[in-house]
Amino acid sequence: MAAGQDAAGSPHIPVLLRPLLAAVAPVSGIWLDGTFGAGGYTRALLEAGAERVIAVDRDPLAFEMAAEWAGAYGDRLVMQPGVFSRLDQYGSDLDGVVLDLGVSSMQLDRAERGFSFIKDGPLDMRMSQDGPSAADLVNTEDEARLAAILFHYGEERASRRIAKAIVRERAQAPITTTLQLAAIIEGCLPRKKPGQSHPATRSFQALRIAVNAEYEELFEGLMAAERALKPGGQLAVVSFHSVEDRMVKRFLQERSGGGGRANRYAPEIETAAPQFTVKTRKSIGPDDRELEENPRSRSARLRVAVRTDAPAGTADARSIGMPMLGPQSGAKSGEKRK
Numbered sequence: 001m002a003a004g005q006d007a008a009g010s011p012h013i014p015v016l017l018r019p020l021l022a023a024v025a026p027v028s029g030i031w032l033d034g035t036f037g038a039g040g041y042t043r044a045l046l047e048a049g050a051e052r053v054i055a056v057d058r059d060p061l062a063f064e065m066a067a068e069w070a071g072a073y074g075d076r077l078v079m080q081p082g083v084f085s086r087l088d089q090y091g092s093d094l095d096g097v098v099l100d101l102g103v104s105s106m107q108l109d110r111a112e113r114g115f116s117f118i119k120d121g122p123l124d125m126r127m128s129q130d131g132p133s134a135a136d137l138v139n140t141e142d143e144a145r146l147a148a149i150l151f152h153y154g155e156e157r158a159s160r161r162i163a164k165a166i167v168r169e170r171a172q173a174p175i176t177t178t179l180q181l182a183a184i185i186e187g188c189l190p191r192k193k194p195g196q197s198h199p200a201t202r203s204f205q206a207l208r209i210a211v212n213a214e215y216e217e218l219f220e221g222l223m224a225a226e227r228a229l230k231p232g233g234q235l236a237v238v239s240f241h242s243v244e245d246r247m248v249k250r251f252l253q254e255r256s257g258g259g260g261r262a263n264r265y266a267p268e269i270e271t272a273a274p275q276f277t278v279k280t281r282k283s284i285g286p287d288d289r290e291l292e293e294n295p296r297s298r299s300a301r302l303r304v305a306v307r308t309d310a311p312a313g314t315a316d317a318r319s320i321g322m323p324m325l326g327p328q329s330g331a332k333s334g335e336k337r338k
């Protein structure tokens with residue numbers, strides 16, 4: 001079995017690896033990879049000159065799969081189970097932090113992990129294989145909160161209709177499998193036209209984000225990186241959808257002195273001593289070669305910034321655009337990326 005390929009035969013191809021390495025070169029010192037996954041970034045950083053990489057993942061499967069190759073790096077590779085929101089507890093004075101957000105192909109493609117609306121499996125979606133699952137959420141949350149999750153985390157316009165159908169169906173029998181849920185969602189939406197994504201795409205994304213508290217993790221993770229990086233240390237984040245990218249962009253704007261206001265009602269943000277300088281003025285996406293090699297990379301965006309010597313501070317989740325589960329009216333969909 002090739003490294004980075006699991007028993008289900010699903011290779012995880014690291015996205016934006018070439019532009020990432022080019023943006024952070026030359027690589028040296030101690031790096032923390034907050035999303036180890038199949039280890040693609042970690043290995044590339046070690047090969048590119050990192051003295052040591054602290055590899056963090058919340059999914060125990062990631063470390064099980066690395067067992068066959070990790071030994072070759074000796075104590076240059078430190079495997080650290082955990083969440084990246086606490087990355088400053090795993091390392092300090094770091095030369096670099098890298099976050100490659102979302103799920104890995106190994107997680108997505110294994111039906112038993114419950115992320116897929118194509119393959120039937122238990123309605124799980126927990127990256128950490130621990131805590132409340134998507135089935136717990138779908139079978140217990142009240143209708144208004146379910147609708148808010150689908151709308152705010154999935155930008156699903158039919159959120160209320162889908163939430164109503166879920167509550168109606170679960171009164172007959174608990175919803176326990178991915179295909180059961182996908183069928184309920186499909187029943188609420190117009191038939192998919194050629195070239196359109198599967199009708200359950202947005203709802204499954206929303207539930208996954210809620211189950212894994214992905215936005216809270218990202219917000220806390222960015223601040224933890226600010227605390228853990230040494231002056232001159234680099235932060236590189238790869239995001240997969242517009243809301244994540246917006247949070248990273250605004251965080252870096254605010255922390256690099258270009259914050260201004262999140263909206264016209266928000267207070268002006270203090271920009272006296274910026275904690276970062278931004279290296280990538282515009283986000284970097286895949287080039288044609290990568291798109292051809294790996295179509296899953298199409299929505300990936302990379303942003304890189306360098307830590308200054310200003311003391312770390314605290315950010316405001318709302319001002320960097322973290323979606324809140326408030327009432328549905330007035331919520332914005334993802335803003336255009338720059």
Ligand SMILES: C[S@@+](CC[C@H](N)C(=O)[O-])C[C@H]1O[C@@H](n2cnc3c(N)ncnc32)[C@H](O)[C@@H]1O
Nearest residue numbers: 014035037038039040041057058083084100217
């Ligand atoms: C897109 S994959 C990373 C792939 C990796 N860059 C590679 O090249 O193989 C994302 C990984 O991050 C992990 N993950 C997601 N959110 C996390 C969090 N908040 N804390 C720790 N790990 C997380 C997932 O379990 C998954 O293994």
